[in-house]
Amino acid sequence: MASAQGIASLTRLCFAVKRHRFIGRQGFSAQSCARGFPIFCKQQNPNLVIVKSSQVRDFRVFNSVQLDQFVTSDDEGEMGEGFFEAIEELERMAREPSDVLEEMNDRLSARELQLVLVYFSQEGRDSWCALEVFEWLRKENRVDKETMELMVSIMCSWVKKLIEGEHDIGDVVDLLVESDCVGLKPSFSMMEKVISLYWEMGEKEKAVFFVKEVLKRRIVYSEEDDTDGHKGGPTGYLAWKMMVEGNYRDSVKLVIHLRESGLKPEVYSYLIAMTAVVKELNELAKALRKLKGFARAGLVAEFDTENVGLIEKYQSDLIADGVQLSNWVIEEGSSSLHGVVHERLLAMYICSGRGLEAERQLWEMKLVGKEADADLYDIVLAICASQKEANAIRRLLTRTDVSSSLRKKKSLSWLLRGYIKGGHFDDAAETVIKMLDLGLHPEFLDRAAVLQGLQKRIQQSGGVDTYLKLCNRLSDANLIGPSLLYLFIKKYKLWIIKTL
Template sequence: MASAHGFPPLTELGLVFSSLSSTERHCFLYSATHKRISLKRCHAVSARICKYRNPSFAAPKLSKIREFRLCKSLELDYFLTSDDEDEMGEGLLEAIEELERMTREPSDILEEMNDRLSARELQLVLVYFSQDGRDSWCALEVFDWLRKENRVDKETMELMVAIMCSWVKKLIQEGHHVSDVVDLLVDMDCVGLRPSFSMIEKVISLYWEMGERERGILFVEEILRRGIEYTEDDKEGHKGGPIGYLAWKMMAEGDYKGAVRLVVRLRESGFKPEVYSYLIAMTAVVKELNEFAKALRKLKGFARAGMIAELDSEDVELIEKYKSDLLADGVCLSNWVIEDGSPSLRGVVHERLLAMYICAGRGIEAERQLLEMKLVGKEADRDLYDIVLAICASQKETSATTRLLMRMDVASSLQKKKSLSWLLRGYIKGGHYNEAAETVMKMLELGFFPEYLDRAAVLQGLRKRIQQFGNVDTYLKLCKCLSDANLIGPCLVYLYIKKYKLWVVKML
């Protein structure tokens, strides 16, 4: 339900009206409460208005009205009811006639007839002039007079809001220029209906539903260019106002890069996006990096299967540049949040940056964000520490890995095993099999049994290294530890010594 400070969602609105072009009469239906003004009563009220203006007017039969299709309908979350059509007095008809003559100011006419018009009749005046073929500006002037006379109750405000929604929707559907839609919002402000964020949100949604994304972007730019003020429906800044909502719509469609570039471009063009829109764009950076990482994993899988050629140095360089550009945008957005936002947002900023660096596989930068989060009082989850540990291990960042492992001293037994498993898989992913073997032996020493696939991967990696470099010490030592832990049975290791060109059999 709408209020004086907000607009009802178009999908929830319930009064339908249509224009009968041949007689310029209108019927009003409602369904918000599952009640309905009868067509007969609507027809009678419209006929009375037309007959007052033209005594020779003959109303068509009710069955004829039923034939008209509601081709220009709008649902409004407002309804007008009357127990008896005679409740509408002659003052209503006089007021409409006088206002249509336009010989005097609307405020003068209404002031003169103030005592003769009920609140319901004034609402009917608003609806009458809001329809196609009528002077819509007159409806705005009538509402402005009502506001100044302090006669705008909740129902009247809801009605005027619904009328404005219908005008905006009609402009968009008929392909009017974006400036016309913004002009209407300015007119709303002139009569005390300041566009709330929900109204601007509806306009953007209408453009989106019609496949007019570019016009939706132009609309937001025009709103910003004119400096039109709006009220936030959500005090927490949900969706970040026009720019944030636009970026959110793009992100919801999977256009993560477009959402990021939109916010960055508008900021660099001299506009000032809402702080929350920067956080939305940072989320889009995370999602884009995540999707990019998934695509890369699939690509490498195809290459291993021989379905495509291996990535060459130029491909790798382009991949790294794409990730670096995205990260640069993310850092830029984070700086704007810190610059324009409150200190309470710093934890959220570092959390987004951490997610970016994890998705991009940047271990050192990710570790730094873990520390930054801790400094601002927002401790990261233990799982995030383990993920960063694995990334640093895969890149053989010894110092960072050592620092992250220091947390294990106060961890539970279960958590220690989990962290060491992440460390092991990080070494395996990076191809650092000597360090992986040492990690397996350390786990066995602490009483933890690594997963079978992890053990097998380490042994396989070490065997390949023996073939390349001939160093067997680590392999023999790991086999001995695994055998002692009953993870492999007694085995014979065949070693070929090149110097003497002979095979040596060693029992473990």
């Protein structure tokens, strides 16, 4: 904050020095944009311009600033003599704008003061004067909501002209700094507009450079109009833009790069980058499932050791980035964000299939008062079952002791599917029997998958006890019809036919 105030004081001093260069003149130089907005001056005419009253009275609604919602042709009738005199006096620059306006305060209506702002915001006029007029209005408490919206619109138009005119990014940042000097704190929407303009023009590197400049100068902005759930200021908004286009990895790299460069991105930008990590991990998981399906169908080769290692490293690097971002949120953010951090970490570990880490985040969320949804517990339970993490499964199943029958069936079904996915068919069979003992009937496809898995194991290594036990139990529950089990016992070279 102290640095920002220092910049503001220095900027004001520069403006004061430049301003006094014009005191005593009978006109103003067309290159006298004291606040550094050359795009708004008539650069092609370096001579002094003496403004005549007839030229002022020919003032009409113009097209250089898009202000249709504020200025219409009907406003011409509202321009009294005081308005034209004020314009002429301000154009001469013989006195401070504040002195001129103070002297004519009683003769100018609120609407005329707005039109003075509009007049000096035209292309070819002195934009410095428009900012001085606004500053005086603010000090006199004459800035209502409509006037503020008008000045914001003017500022946005100036920003657009600078960007479309391919001016230096420093000029755009200077404009934001100068607007803050006159009491017009850059809003979130103004930052958003600058980034969007560069983005839409395909100047993505300039958008990144603009964000860096904003962070370097520590420009303070208003977040009142960030109605979309805190996009995180300029850094977060740019990261969000990248994420929307599917550039998840670039979004993460941007935020980490800015932070490691000694800059200080907004805390919410870390959360946005964590969301990008989750999305990238999810895309990676979907791609791997497709490749494995193609490999099973014989369309592509199986992953070799090198490829598996590269995939695991990429996933581990993403998770490491996510953990680093979470640490920054906890270090720099308020405790109210801790639940969101653990929620993002939970999503990361679920997408990467890391059961124990995911289970830990469930309990971390509970400790900070942000209870996870029951479905998330079930998903983590299934992951732990696929990895046969017995202790984690036992802890997670304690929730089902006080659950309703419907909720209990859903949780045990997830447990069953986890065992099936991991190839743990003995545990899967025990889960089916447990469900039957509780009066819960597993889904047909789940039962069939367990029986099929046990049959394959019998063909490969023998051992029929679990299979027979499950078949008997399913038959007792009327979930399987009478069947014949054919077994070839190699040791005795006999066929045994058993009726179930």
